[in-house]
Amino acid sequence: MSAKKNMSLTRKQQILKLIVDDFIQTATPVASKYIIEKYNLPYSSATVRNEMFELEKEGYIEKNHVSSGRVPSSKGYKYYIKHLRNNKVDSKFKMQVSEIFDNSKSIEEVLRESCAILSHMTNLTSIVLGPDGDNERLINIQLIPLNETTCTVIFVTDKGYVQNQKFILSKKNKMEEVIKCLKLLDERLKGTKIKDLSSKLETMKPILESYLIDYSNLYNALMKVFVEFASQRSEIIGKENLLSQPEFSDNASEVRKLYGMFDNPVKLEEIINSADDNLFISDEDGLDSDVSIISKAVGVDGEETLGKIAVIGPKRMDYSKVMNYLDYIVSEIIKYMNGQ
Numbered sequence: 001m002s003a004k005k006n007m008s009l010t011r012k013q014q015i016l017k018l019i020v021d022d023f024i025q026t027a028t029p030v031a032s033k034y035i036i037e038k039y040n041l042p043y044s045s046a047t048v049r050n051e052m053f054e055l056e057k058e059g060y061i062e063k064n065h066v067s068s069g070r071v072p073s074s075k076g077y078k079y080y081i082k083h084l085r086n087n088k089v090d091s092k093f094k095m096q097v098s099e100i101f102d103n104s105k106s107i108e109e110v111l112r113e114s115c116a117i118l119s120h121m122t123n124l125t126s127i128v129l130g131p132d133g134d135n136e137r138l139i140n141i142q143l144i145p146l147n148e149t150t151c152t153v154i155f156v157t158d159k160g161y162v163q164n165q166k167f168i169l170s171k172k173n174k175m176e177e178v179i180k181c182l183k184l185l186d187e188r189l190k191g192t193k194i195k196d197l198s199s200k201l202e203t204m205k206p207i208l209e210s211y212l213i214d215y216s217n218l219y220n221a222l223m224k225v226f227v228e229f230a231s232q233r234s235e236i237i238g239k240e241n242l243l244s245q246p247e248f249s250d251n252a253s254e255v256r257k258l259y260g261m262f263d264n265p266v267k268l269e270e271i272i273n274s275a276d277d278n279l280f281i282s283d284e285d286g287l288d289s290d291v292s293i294i295s296k297a298v299g300v301d302g303e304e305t306l307g308k309i310a311v312i313g314p315k316r317m318d319y320s321k322v323m324n325y326l327d328y329i330v331s332e333i334i335k336y337m338n339g340q
Contacts, residue, residue, distance in 0.1 A: 015051045017084045020072045027246040029069025074281040085320035089328045101336045107160035114329050119238030124313035126237045136194045141186040167221035170214035181211040197226035234265045247290050247314040296330045
């Protein structure tokens with residue numbers, strides 16, 4: 001079926017669009033008589049049935065086994081996304097997004113809050129993925145004394161990510177000795193790739209030992225943060241939203257598959273990053289679950305990605321709303337990061 005962008009839809013395109021829109025809203029298979037009556041189509045039953053037969057023959061819709069209606073196929077959804085969806089973003093969403101940004105927030109906070117808004121406004125699950133550790137470097141380590149025996153170490157990367165670790169000083173060490181040691185580590189580790197921090201810290205044990213009588217507390221605190229930095233930094237927001245979707249609310253096996261995917265962030269990252277055109281549809285792309293994932297990378301001035309935001313929902317998700325919201329919120333994040 002050929003596309004006619006910026007032109008009126010063909011009859012077949014119009015019928016496909018109505019089937020997809022209606023199924024997204026109702027989760028109910030669409031029959032020819034129903035679609036004629038609901039949308040007051042100026043076509044005969046025979047004409048609509050013939051068009052639906054052609055759509056099914058071409059693989060854009062498929063028969064639901066429990067009714068006489070038809071539902072969109074993965075091919076139909078992809079055609080709809082590329083050629084038939086609208087590009088509107090409602091003012092309520094724009095207003096909520098505008099409240100995210102102020103100069104005091106880190107990239108992590110902005111991405112997390114953006115995902116929270118996406119999850120709330122779509123009633124789906126959102127995911128934020130941090131940047132690849134191969135392309136991210138440490139730029140600063142700071143120590144902040146909290147009292148005579150406790151301090152917090154703050155780590156900042158060149159992608160704007162911030163991590164902190166609180167630890168208690170050994171009674172054998174003095175705070176000024178720990179501060180001097182951290183200054184040296186800052187000098188030696190600055191510019192190191194995140195994925196290499198743990199191994200580099202390992203080689204610096206003799207230096208720590210020369211500065212501190214008991215270096216184990218500091219070493220363990222630093223190693224914990226470096227390992228967390230290097231591992232996949234993902235956060236899933238609104239998992240419970242999917243339980244309200246008809247596909248999952250009364251289907252325990254689907255819920256188990258879904259939560260199994262959530263519990264494996266490395267696999268989830270692979271799925272998101274492997275998707276063509278940032279769109280993953282389960283049965284077509286090899287996942288045994290009724291889900292779709294839409295993602296978008298966040299980058300500034302053509303540089304390497306600062307992270308990725310994704311929305312996961314049933315294959316029946318409202319693609320127009322989700323993709324428009326995602327495009328808008330990422331564009332606003334990029335403006336924020338560029339100081340606009």
